[in-house]
Amino acid sequence: MFENLTNKLENIFSNLKKAPSLNEEQVDSGLKEIRQALLEADVSLPFAKDFIQNIKPKAIGQEIIRSTSPGQMIVKIVNDELIKVLGVKNQELNFNAVPPVSLLLVGLQGSGKTTTATKLAKHIEKKFKKKTMLVSLDVYRPAAQEQLKILAEKNNIVNLPIVEKQLPLDITKRALGAANLNGSDVIIFDTAGRTQIDLNMMTEIKQIKELTKPTETILVADSLTGQIAVNIAKEFDSAVDISGIILTRVDGDGRGGAALSMKGVTGKPIKYIGVGEKVEDLEAFHPDRIANRILGMGDIVSLVEKASQDLDEEKIKKTEDELKQGAFTMNSYLDQLRQMKKMGGMEGVMSMMPGVSKVKEQMKNSSIDEDFLTANEAIILSMTKKERENPKIISGSRRKRISEGAGVDVSKINKLLKQFKMMSDMMKKVSKGKKIPSGAIPDEILNQLK
Ligand SMILES: Nc1nc2c(ncn2[C@@H]2O[C@H](COP(=O)(O)OP(=O)(O)O)[C@@H](O)[C@H]2O)c(=O)[nH]1
Ligand SMILES: [Mg+2]
DSSP: OOHHHHHHHHHHHHHHHHSSSOOHHHHHHHHHHHHHHHHHTTOOHHHHHHHHHHHHHHHSSHHHHTOSOHHHHHHHHHHHHHHHHHOSSOOOOOOOSSSSEEEEEEOOTTSSHHHHHHHHHHHHHHHHOOOEEEEEOOOSSTTHHHHHHHHHHHTTOEEOOOOTTOOHHHHHHHHHHHHHHHTOSEEEEEOOOOSSOOHHHHHHHHHHHHHHOOSEEEEEEEGGGTHHHHHHHHHHHHHHOOSEEEEEOGGGOSOOHHHHHHHHHHOOOEEEEEOSSSTTOEEEOOHHHHHHHHTTOOOHHHHHHHHHHHSOHHHHHHHHHHHHTTOOOHHHHHHHHHHHHHTTHHHHHHTTSSSHHHHHHHHHHSOOOTTHHHHHHHHHHTSOHHHHHOGGGOOHHHHHHHHHHHTSOHHHHHHHHHHHHHHHHHHHHHHTTOOOOOSSOOHHHHHHHO
């Protein structure tokens, strides 16, 4: 998401940074390029115009001209403005009502409602420990109710039994009764979409809202449809007053400008993003982090969260304890390597690191061996318990023994020990709350990965 925009802005800023000071003309041309980049990222024209207009007075004049690093100032201004538009924090779901709490998912056909309903149910059960029931109100599309039922069963979520030929409002009433009986805390209603916005759909949603008094009416929109999705959001919001948006298929959207415009146009928060077809492919939307990512400042927090999601609780605790004591061992490194593999190897991890696009370039131009994860795993597995806990004792003869055990050259052992040292220094910094430098990966680290 936002990769293209990141690329563009990075180029602009590296040019701007070269100038000793900025005059109005330079600011203008810089902002013109930002506007162009925004448009290329699929941000709507009125929104891009507004955005630039807000930035211009802040960029021209004292703030920029007197600043020693004008490029950085612009990054900061653009960043602040992006955050302002996107909203500062992730907006949690609202469960503030007497249970069973109703959540309505609305949107066009094919936008991802049914898939998202299941993802959301799973997420709510796991994160909020609330018993959740799924209810399909899609009586128009053949087998739509069946689709939700199958997904629910596969994921162990309660699904309201299907009664043939029952109409949406009757199903809704039955669902409310059933939830009271089976002790559900939350009901997720997967409403029927249409191929396009029409009056019947809106009327039906209003009636369901009337009955369920939902705490959330969430629009599910396909980010791949770009500006169309923005218009849809506008229309849904004015017709049924949505409380938030879930953007799906973000995994296939390299531009992501729709997210910016949607929030800008409706003022309603994007609460989650869908990043794949699987039930776990739902992520909380963090505007502040996304703004950082747009500007290529990286997304360390997301990276850490993703890693810890996959780690089991015990391991997290163990690693945290180790880090607190400043003890980063080969065992924790081994855990990390395995995490990295799970997260899609080096590229998966790097794409979340600072200077996204620069890193991708670097990766392309260098010969980083994806197999190094596997090789390093083998090396660590060939170490004794003592060696893993205290790598400092790994002398020449030990290195030879390990290399034979792992079936690799001794130079690979040396490299791994160097990497380990670097990682452990970095960990110490992170655990002391210091930031990892932004920008591209330093060459010294990159060389170690070759
Ligand atoms: N890649 C990707 N596919 C998705 C995502 N969300 C939904 N889909 C797919 O989009 C298609 C339509 O989804 P569905 O939930 O049936 O849409 P509905 O008609 O709104 O209920 C299905 O094939 C889903 O697997 C997502 O975040 N990423
Ligand atoms: Mg559906």
